[in-house]
Amino acid sequence: MRVGRLVELEADGPERLPELCEKLLANPLIEDFEIQSIDA
Amino acid sequence: MKWAVLQFPGSCDERDAVRACERSDGEARLHWHEDRDLGDADAVVVPGGFSYGDYLRAGAIARFSPAMEAVAEFAAAGGPVLGICNGFQVLCEADLLPGALLRNESLRFLCRQVELIEVDGPKSQPGVDKSAHRPLSIPVKHGEGRYWAPEEMLDALEANGQVAYRYAPGQNPNGSARDIAGVTNEAGNVLGLMPHPEHAVDPLEGSTDGLRVFERMARLARIPA
Numbered sequence: 001m002r003v004g005r006l007v008e009l010e011a012d013g014p015e016r017l018p019e020l021c022e023k024l025l026a027n028p029l030i031e032d033f034e035i036q037s038i039d040a
Numbered sequence: 041m042k043w044a045v046l047q048f049p050g051s052c053d054e055r056d057a058v059r060a061c062e063r064s065d066g067e068a069r070l071h072w073h074e075d076r077d078l079g080d081a082d083a084v085v086v087p088g089g090f091s092y093g094d095y096l097r098a099g100a101i102a103r104f105s106p107a108m109e110a111v112a113e114f115a116a117a118g119g120p121v122l123g124i125c126n127g128f129q130v131l132c133e134a135d136l137l138p139g140a141l142l143r144n145e146s147l148r149f150l151c152r153q154v155e156l157i158e159v160d161g162p163k164s165q166p167g168v169d170k171s172a173h174r175p176l177s178i179p180v181k182h183g184e185g186r187y188w189a190p191e192e193m194l195d196a197l198e199a200n201g202q203v204a205y206r207y208a209p210g211q212n213p214n215g216s217a218r219d220i221a222g223v224t225n226e227a228g229n230v231l232g233l234m235p236h237p238e239h240a241v242d243p244l245e246g247s248t249d250g251l252r253v254f255e256r257m258a259r260l261a262r263i264p265a
Contacts, residue, residue, distance in 0.1 A: 024100065028138070030142065
């Protein structure tokens with residue numbers, strides 16, 4: 001069993017999210033990520 | 041010889057690192073992470089501890105500090121940089137060193153003496169860096185010290201002489217790939233290791249083998265740019 005990480009963010013726009021994930025929220029060498037948007 | 045030892049919120053081994061640098065050679069000072077000017081430092085140490093409480097991932101936040109921007113430039117220009125434990129994690133997160141540090145295989149925080157082997161490679165200087173093949177006795181103190189990289193990267197590191205230290209046979213405390221305890225960058229001026237050489241510089245600590253790691257960095261600093 002492995003415990004991952006769930007990050008919920010409020011953002012004004014989705015444009016910078018991939019960069020945010022690549023550089024900060026995930027370490028691409030050992031983690032992958034998926035962005036799911038929840039429409040208000 | 042002038043050493044700059046970085047200090048982040050949550051660093052805890054920076055003062056022992058200052059002491060170890062000075063026991064090795066020269067003067068050392070603490071350098072607050074918000075300061076972008078390394079001044080006249082000949083070598084930089086990124087110390088152990090829990091910068092930012094290992095929030096998100098160990099080293100993931102500290103890598104964005106202004107001081108780390110300066111360290112990246114310093115390293116690119118060939119300056120010697122030593123990352124110890126959390127410092128190793130910060131350097132990997134900052135892409136100044138290859139690979140990543142994962143949670144210990146046992147899932148437990150470990151604090152104990154281990155034996156390390158200095159690894160000779162294509163860049164080792166005979167009679168200087170080439171080890172006497174006596175293991176070094178140095179403590180580890182970490183919960184996320186398991187070194188990992190993809191197989192192709194590990195092959196490249198070994199071929200290029202970038203594996204600097206391995207845990208001696210039977211001494212791997214955390215499941216690190218290929219018993220790797222420390223690595224360098226391609227150019228060989230940035231070194232990261234999980235064990236704590238700064239805690240092995242005084243006979244009262246049971247070992248002075250840690251001084252060899254600082255002496256290695258001091259030798260790099262003496263090479264003309």
